[in-house]
Amino acid sequence: MNEQWDNFANEIKGLYKKDFVPLHEPTFNELEIDYVTDCVKSGWVSSVGKYVDRFEQELAEFTGVKRAVAVVNGTAALQVALKVAGVQAGDEVFMPSLTFIATANAASYLQAIPHFVDVGEETLGLDPIKLEEHIQQIGEIRNGKLVNKETGRIISAVVPMHTFGHPVDLDPLVELCERYNLTLVEDAAESLGSYYKGKHTGSFGLVSALSFNGNKIMTTGGGGAILTNDDNLADYAKHITTTAKVPHKWAYKHDEIGYNYRMPNLNAALGCAQLEKMPLFIEQKRRLTKIYEALVNNVDGVSLFKEPVHTKGNYWLQTLVLEEQHHRDTVLDFLNNHGVMSRPIWTPLHKLASYKTMPKGNLDYMTSLENRIINIPSTPLKAK
Numbered sequence: 001m002n003e004q005w006d007n008f009a010n011e012i013k014g015l016y017k018k019d020f021v022p023l024h025e026p027t028f029n030e031l032e033i034d035y036v037t038d039c040v041k042s043g044w045v046s047s048v049g050k051y052v053d054r055f056e057q058e059l060a061e062f063t064g065v066k067r068a069v070a071v072v073n074g075t076a077a078l079q080v081a082l083k084v085a086g087v088q089a090g091d092e093v094f095m096p097s098l099t100f101i102a103t104a105n106a107a108s109y110l111q112a113i114p115h116f117v118d119v120g121e122e123t124l125g126l127d128p129i130k131l132e133e134h135i136q137q138i139g140e141i142r143n144g145k146l147v148n149k150e151t152g153r154i155i156s157a158v159v160p161m162h163t164f165g166h167p168v169d170l171d172p173l174v175e176l177c178e179r180y181n182l183t184l185v186e187d188a189a190e191s192l193g194s195y196y197k198g199k200h201t202g203s204f205g206l207v208s209a210l211s212f213n214g215n216k217i218m219t220t221g222g223g224g225a226i227l228t229n230d231d232n233l234a235d236y237a238k239h240i241t242t243t244a245k246v247p248h249k250w251a252y253k254h255d256e257i258g259y260n261y262r263m264p265n266l267n268a269a270l271g272c273a274q275l276e277k278m279p280l281f282i283e284q285k286r287r288l289t290k291i292y293e294a295l296v297n298n299v300d301g302v303s304l305f306k307e308p309v310h311t312k313g314n315y316w317l318q319t320l321v322l323e324e325q326h327h328r329d330t331v332l333d334f335l336n337n338h339g340v341m342s343r344p345i346w347t348p349l350h351k352l353a354s355y356k357t358m359p360k361g362n363l364d365y366m367t368s369l370e371n372r373i374i375n376i377p378s379t380p381l382k383a384k
Helices: 003-016 030-042 050-063 074-084 102-109 128-138 170-180 231-240 265-276 278-296 328-337 364-370
Strands: 067-071 092-096 113-117 139-142 145-148 155-158 183-187 207-211 224-228 302-304 318-322 373-376
Touching: 003 278, 003 328, 030 050, 030 265, 050 067, 050 224, 050 265, 067 074, 067 231, 074 102, 074 183, 074 207, 074 224, 074 231, 092 102, 102 113, 113 128, 128 139, 128 170, 145 155, 155 170, 170 183, 224 231, 265 278, 278 302, 278 318, 318 328, 328 373
Parallel strands: 092 113, 092 155, 155 183, 183 207
Antiparallel strands: 067 224, 139 145, 207 224, 302 318, 318 373
């Protein structure tokens, strides 16, 4: 590797004042300690307690939706979101191949079939134009339902994922869903604090899913949430994530097969403290973006991915896009060996053993991205 990359790595270590810079670390201080300590002292540390209720209310307010239902992780959130949205066993569900495996797993847990489509250059997320072209090739409306002519299965939903916190082009996607009778379920796991035309991601779909894993922009340790503007769906999601137990003073009655997916109060206490800091985290992320933009200008054949027009991204993971002159794995090897943790994009889902036989459209652009994207350290950068 050349001197430009050496300087790039040293500048990043200088920013964080570390000899080894992780990809993304949680940021805690006394506020988290105070809330978690209060929770422990109360004795209410499991799935019932004041912090769970508070977290759900404050999360709904932050994202601009009517209801939020807190659960154990983002995958559980997406699985339940798809279930309450009406996805049935045997249905196909459109989603990008360029996403973390949890997107496909959530559908598979319901015995639905992931159906992979390509992403767009401007967003790195599901491309509405390419999706419609694919629908016109393989789909037809039968009895008001979109059916895959090649498999005979109903296609019931579309799951866009807001890659690295950058919103997909939602307006045409919403219009497409209305036209083809598809349910929009957003995988907003990475995009808390991101906005499309002034409206928070996760508020466009019938239901949506968030993640608060330890590497996300804010964390509850492990956790996720379901967002919706439909009170009935929120009540149903809350019911089935609480083992579908019918409320009663003492009896154990369950009216269907449910899930033990509710977020513990202890995690919610951490989440309440973290959510208070979200405006600061976003400010710090955007400051880091400006610094990286200047650093990348000093390295030939590399660009920093920037938020699409009409959006405000949370820049969860800072993203380098390499030109063909660079070999991705050579760059990854150099940066990691020089104290800068860096990661490639996920293995495209249609290439994984579990999903390689699933239906898919043309994935040419995603294939070109696979060997050109690198994520670099993205922990919110504190002001000097």
